Amino acid sequence: MGERLVIDNISYSYHNLDGETLAIKDLSFKVAESEFVAIVGPSGCGKSTLLSLIAGLIKPSSGSIYINESSKPLKNTNTNELIGVDNKNNIKEKSPGNKIGYMLQTDQLLDWRTTFENVTLGLEIQDKLTNEIYETIEELLNTYGLRSFKNAKPSELSGGMRQRVALIRTLVLEPDILLLDEPFSALDYQTRLEVADDIWTIIRKEQKTALLVTHDISEAVSMADRIIVLTGRPATIKSIVDIKLTIDDKTPFRARSAPEFKDYFNLIWKELEH
Amino acid sequence: MNKKNQNNKSSYIEQINNPNTSQAHKLYLLTHYKRLKRIRFLQILIIISFIAFWEIATYFKIIDSFVFSSPSRFIKTFIKMSMDGSIFYHTGITLSETFLSFAIVVVVGILIAVLLWWNDSIAKVVEPYLVVLNSLPKSALAPVFIVWLGNNMKTIIVCAVSVAIFGNIINLFTAFNEVEEGKVKLIRTLGGNKKDILVKVILPSNIPVIISNMKVNIGASLVGVIIGEFLAAKAGLGYLIIYGSQVFQLDLVIMSVVILCIVATGLYQLLALFERKYT
Numbered sequence: 423m424g425e426r427l428v429i430d431n432i433s434y435s436y437h438n439l440d441g442e443t444l445a446i447k448d449l450s451f452k453v454a455e456s457e458f459v460a461i462v463g464p465s466g467c468g469k470s471t472l473l474s475l476i477a478g479l480i481k482p483s484s485g486s487i488y489i490n491e492s493s494k495p496l497k498n499t500n501t502n503e504l505i506g507v508d509n510k511n512n513i514k515e516k517s518p519g520n521k522i523g524y525m526l527q528t529d530q531l532l533d534w535r536t537t538f539e540n541v542t543l544g545l546e547i548q549d550k551l552t553n554e555i556y557e558t559i560e561e562l563l564n565t566y567g568l569r570s571f572k573n574a575k576p577s578e579l580s581g582g583m584r585q586r587v588a589l590i591r592t593l594v595l596e597p598d599i600l601l602l603d604e605p606f607s608a609l610d611y612q613t614r615l616e617v618a619d620d621i622w623t624i625i626r627k628e629q630k631t632a633l634l635v636t637h638d639i640s641e642a643v644s645m646a647d648r649i650i651v652l653t654g655r656p657a658t659i660k661s662i663v664d665i666k667l668t669i670d671d672k673t674p675f676r677a678r679s680a681p682e683f684k685d686y687f688n689l690i691w692k693e694l695e696h
Numbered sequence: 697m698n699k700k701n702q703n704n705k706s707s708y709i710e711q712i713n714n715p716n717t718s719q720a721h722k723l724y725l726l727t728h729y730k731r732l733k734r735i736r737f738l739q740i741l742i743i744i745s746f747i748a749f750w751e752i753a754t755y756f757k758i759i760d761s762f763v764f765s766s767p768s769r770f771i772k773t774f775i776k777m778s779m780d781g782s783i784f785y786h787t788g789i790t791l792s793e794t795f796l797s798f799a800i801v802v803v804v805g806i807l808i809a810v811l812l813w814w815n816d817s818i819a820k821v822v823e824p825y826l827v828v829l830n831s832l833p834k835s836a837l838a839p840v841f842i843v844w845l846g847n848n849m850k851t852i853i854v855c856a857v858s859v860a861i862f863g864n865i866i867n868l869f870t871a872f873n874e875v876e877e878g879k880v881k882l883i884r885t886l887g888g889n890k891k892d893i894l895v896k897v898i899l900p901s902n903i904p905v906i907i908s909n910m911k912v913n914i915g916a917s918l919v920g921v922i923i924g925e926f927l928a929a930k931a932g933l934g935y936l937i938i939y940g941s942q943v944f945q946l947d948l949v950i951m952s953v954v955i956l957c958i959v960a961t962g963l964y965q966l967l968a969l970f971e972r973k974y975t
Contacts, residue, residue, distance in 0.1 A: 477885055522885070526882060532896075532901070533901075534901070547886050547887055547892045548886070
């Protein structure tokens with residue numbers, strides 16, 4: 423039980439030769455186990471930066487990120503000890519993928535690998551390929567309709583299938599939290615609705631904690647248990663909205679026809695405007 | 697390209713023999729293949745008339761066969777040198793020098809490009825030197841190599857490598873850096889380090905670039921070997937060309953040039969075949 427992810431008062435600045443840009447300012451929130459949280463905000467507000475921070479690809483300028491309660495916070499860094507701490511952190515968190523599963527904006531399947539080899543990519547990197555895992559992969563591929571495409575190259579797969587392969591590639595690493603960085607934005611509208619249903623159902627079935635970043639309000643309302651609205655740059659929390667839809671057998675597609683759907687949509691639309 | 701044509705050809709025959717193919721489509725296919733045939737016919741016509749004109753012009757003394765040689769004369773020279781095996785010896789020398797330099801260019805080129813990709817600071821520091829060395833006409837360096845390395849095969853290899861390697865490094869390094877950023881991020885999100893990025897993404901995604909560069913490199917290596925043989929050789933096609941011109945045996949020169957044409961085409965086709973097989 424309890425919190426999977428705690429973001430404690432983090433700030434992050436970009437540095438370039440023209441100066442310093444504050445992208446995220448004093449941001450705090452928590453995500454509970456098996457919760458599906460969506461983050462919406464104006465474009466360029468630093469949503470993707472937030473995911474990179476959580477994934478440990480970059481370090482916060484100040485503040486801490488806790489993943490699972492037991493784990494240690496990512497160290498604060500200030501410029502004086504930047505190099506020393508960076509080195510230490512690199513050793514400690516050699517593989518951020520251990521706890522975090524990250525789905526990028528496009529599926530990024532490697533063209534020269536088959537479906538199966540794409541799925542095993544993360545396992546190869548983390549040196550976790552075992553016979554049992556092969557069975558798990560077979561099962562996942564069967565469950566999610568990719569059995570006959572096991573040895574197909576990505577170019578032979580449809581957009582939806584590619585996203586499913588990308589998700590399975592992430593899931594086989596058994597992440598505690600899934601980060602979804604606008605994972606449907608590269609798809610056409612129809613595929614997008616289908617894939618959102620697919621991915622959401624898979625995440626629910628595997629009981630994963632998920633954090634979705636999107637600029638699409640209806641996508642956020644249809645998928646999330648809770649929506650965090652961010653302000654424009656520097657990103658701070660504007661409001662947090664709990665989503666409760668009266669609908670049986672929820673899927674993102676069915677959620678769109680729930681009576682409360684348009685109210686939530688309008689509420690968040692207003693939050694983003696002002 | 698060839699593979700595609702072959703496929704087209706078999707599909708052409710299939711379509712022509714298929715009773716369901718419409719008359720209009722048959723006509724379209726026929727016109728298309730007639731045009732291809734005409735192009736090939738003209739290509740062959742050009743080379744045959746060139747050789748015929750050359751032979752006839754020298755036969756009727758319109759041009760001097762002592763200076764211009766003639767097809768029959770260099771073929772005679774070729775037959776004579778085939779009898780004693782000397783032409784195979786010289787061609788073999790040139791070929792082995794080319795393959796050796798080519799191998800060095802490919803292997804060392806990849807290693808240096810990887811090093812530059814790995815360490816951005818080194819890349820930034822050496823970039824202007826690479827550009828200068830690449831644009832410098834390497835034939836200007838050949839005399840220096842002779843003084844430094846002596847009148848031997850070492851000079852020829854170094855000369856050939858210097859012709860091809862800088863362009864190879866620059867091309868590979870550029871291609872390595874053009875790999876999609878998302879793929880690099882993917883490896884990092886899966887917990888991979890720089891070595892994983894290199895092995896899982898950079899190298900495999902650049903195999904087509906590496907192979908198409910090899911096609912350029914084999915030609916450049918041959919150029920370098922010939923430059924080297926002009927200056928520092930006791931054998932090889934480049935040596936035959938220089939020797940032949942010095943003793944005014946133009947038959948020998950022309951024959952060597954013709955063999956060189958065939959060798960260059962053969963090497964290119966060999967790598968094109970390799971490319972089709974592996975990409």
